[in-house]
């Protein structure tokens with residue numbers, strides 16, 4: 001059977017291995033398994049979310065509120081924007097998909113960093129658009145500008161902080177770059193880890209409101225999957241000018257967010273103290289990773305997120321190490337597929353991190 005030719009050279013996105021799979025494949029007890037592979041919040045979500053979600057379980061027979069009024073206005077309020085500036089997706093992943101279909105076609109070029117979030121390329125390929133990448137591992141705004149001038153892309157993805165490397169773009173430099181981009185090019189600022197960057201270093205902190213007020217060709221993406229601890233709920237958002245949001249709405253399937261998810265996200269947003277505490281613990285624990293890397297003579301990329309990227313030396317092999325860790329019930333991300341001899345490890349709870357250090361030391 002023949003399928004859509006555009007899909008032929010897509011490498012299926014490989015998600016972090018679920019705990020259930022390690023139980024099945026290696027016969028390890030679920031309680032013995034530590035998953036530090038998908039940048040989830042190791043402390044879970046606000047306890048208030050759990051209480052509220054339990055309360056609305058009896059409403060399951062009804063379709064969700066498709067206007068998403070409650071969550072939309074909570075987001076608008078948080079960012080000092082209007083409801084018309086917000087679109088909600090089943091993960092910010094879905095918003096990326098809307099953006100691609102709304103703005104690009106098979107003649108388009110999509111500009112992105114050499115190493116960055118894999119879904120940008122996968123969605124670009126869905127529509128047959130071509131991908132243009134910079135050479136530097138970290139976002140270099142001069143290089144982005146040169147490629148922008150040479151290639152005239154329809155969409156530019158800026159992932160800050162960047163997944164899977166953890167580095168972040170200087171906010172001022174980014175604003176100066178966007179100011180030089182013509183309004184016919186859409187700039188996507190993916191802030192999946194922005195809560196962490198804003199906590200660590202104000203100079204990396206990007207304000208969606210400022211972006212949207214200054215520029216008519218920018219969309220900012222956020223998610224509840226990381227700092228808010230709701231990866232299992234699948235919810236993210238896009239913030240932009242009303243006319244752009246309106247175009248994306250044409251692609252949104254009705255009821256793309258469940259009643260449970262809408263409630264969970266709304267309540268999670270209210271509990272700022274919970275999220276701030278998790279972020280503070282994240283950076284306390286991250287220091288231990290920095291010390292561990294130093295002891296082991298492994299390079300670590302300075303991270304503005306809830307994960308660290310350990311760049312192994314020539315005598316070490318990322319695939320071997322991550323496989324060996326997996327057999328011991330420790331799930332991390334092997335970055336060999338991104339062209340790096342590196343592993344990405346989500347910063348876990350103190351106990352989870354201790355276990356990672358002990359196992360890794362033993363294996364190296």
Ligand SMILES: *Cc1c(COP(=O)(O)O)cnc(C)c1O
Nearest residue numbers: 091092093117163192223225236
């Ligand atoms: C996790 C992540 C997302 C989206 O996650 P969803 O769970 O789909 O909201 C988007 N961009 C980056 C860079 C991410 O790491």
